[in-house]
Amino acid sequence: MSTSKQGKVFRITTFISDLRTNLIPPSSSSHLENGHRSRRLVIVGDVHGMKKSLEGLLEKVGFDKGKGDHLILAGDITNKGPDSPGVVDIAIRLGASAVRGNHDNAVLDAAAEIAAKGGWDQFKGLIETFNAHEHSSDNMPKDTVPTEGSEKTESATPNITMRHGPTTYRTASQLSARQIEWLSALPLILRIQLPHNIPCTLGDNIVVAHAGLVPGIPLEEQDPHAVLHMRSLARKPGGEASLTPEESSGEEGWAVEWDRWQEQLTSRTTVVFGHDAKRRLQLGKYTIGLDTACLYGNQLSALVISTTDVGIEHRIISVDCADTPVAPKSSAKEDDKTAVDK
Numbered sequence: 001m002s003t004s005k006q007g008k009v010f011r012i013t014t015f016i017s018d019l020r021t022n023l024i025p026p027s028s029s030s031h032l033e034n035g036h037r038s039r040r041l042v043i044v045g046d047v048h049g050m051k052k053s054l055e056g057l058l059e060k061v062g063f064d065k066g067k068g069d070h071l072i073l074a075g076d077i078t079n080k081g082p083d084s085p086g087v088v089d090i091a092i093r094l095g096a097s098a099v100r101g102n103h104d105n106a107v108l109d110a111a112a113e114i115a116a117k118g119g120w121d122q123f124k125g126l127i128e129t130f131n132a133h134e135h136s137s138d139n140m141p142k143d144t145v146p147t148e149g150s151e152k153t154e155s156a157t158p159n160i161t162m163r164h165g166p167t168t169y170r171t172a173s174q175l176s177a178r179q180i181e182w183l184s185a186l187p188l189i190l191r192i193q194l195p196h197n198i199p200c201t202l203g204d205n206i207v208v209a210h211a212g213l214v215p216g217i218p219l220e221e222q223d224p225h226a227v228l229h230m231r232s233l234a235r236k237p238g239g240e241a242s243l244t245p246e247e248s249s250g251e252e253g254w255a256v257e258w259d260r261w262q263e264q265l266t267s268r269t270t271v272v273f274g275h276d277a278k279r280r281l282q283l284g285k286y287t288i289g290l291d292t293a294c295l296y297g298n299q300l301s302a303l304v305i306s307t308t309d310v311g312i313e314h315r316i317i318s319v320d321c322a323d324t325p326v327a328p329k330s331s332a333k334e335d336d337k338t339a340v341d342k
């Protein structure tokens, strides 16, 4: 199952990254100079450019890089919200780790397209022409404009196809070269090996992936498109073994199947993910879903992992959205209908 489905995944520089050992909570709390408040992992769900909410969450967590706290972003760091450059700047300043989300992927793709077409000033004109045309014809598909030979021949129709929604292009244009470079270097999967000689209900490893993973398939062989987009699993009729990742919500999330699979293993892996704002906080046995729909005005959430006297502990800390939210249906739909970033 290594063939990528529909939808392009922007050039991947690192598929799987391993978190540096010196950032992982230690095997004993006596190694900590300041009790359990030091050297924590703080994994945050879909920020989407909601900078004030991220700042508020870090404040509530008491995040302190000086004490060894390490920030990890679970993807969809950028796009749709008010300040994607600001959020990327926070991540860079704090030396955060992160994985790529489908929206980050779309922003990277859009940035490359803008650069290839002569920069934002030129590209902006293209978008404006496209939008003006789109609004004047309701019968058109949302993300394509007919080329020559279409039955609707309109002389004003520009011969272009928009791969993304206007919001995605705008976000791409707002990011600096350095911010784009940081975003493009993010892995699709971040692996965290937990200390083994200490009690921990999360298993031996944590894996951070934006949307999800298919049970039974090695990390190296996961489909990149599915890692960025999946929400559920479909079971092929008659085939217990074959689970197909689906973007649709389905009756139950993929995480239910992952939990079942982990129960059968001796070495277990907890997946921390985002992407599923509809299901909000998901607390499975070996799956933790952190997209609590901050973008839509709900909450931004962090999984905080730390070493205490009794073992590796984890808890969820959330804050109410502190930014101007995006309307769940209208504008979300507009951007979600594009070819690459749905």
Ligand SMILES: [Mn+2]
Residues within 6 Å of the ligand: 076, 101, 102, 103, 210, 228, 274, 275, 276
């Ligand atoms: Mn997403």
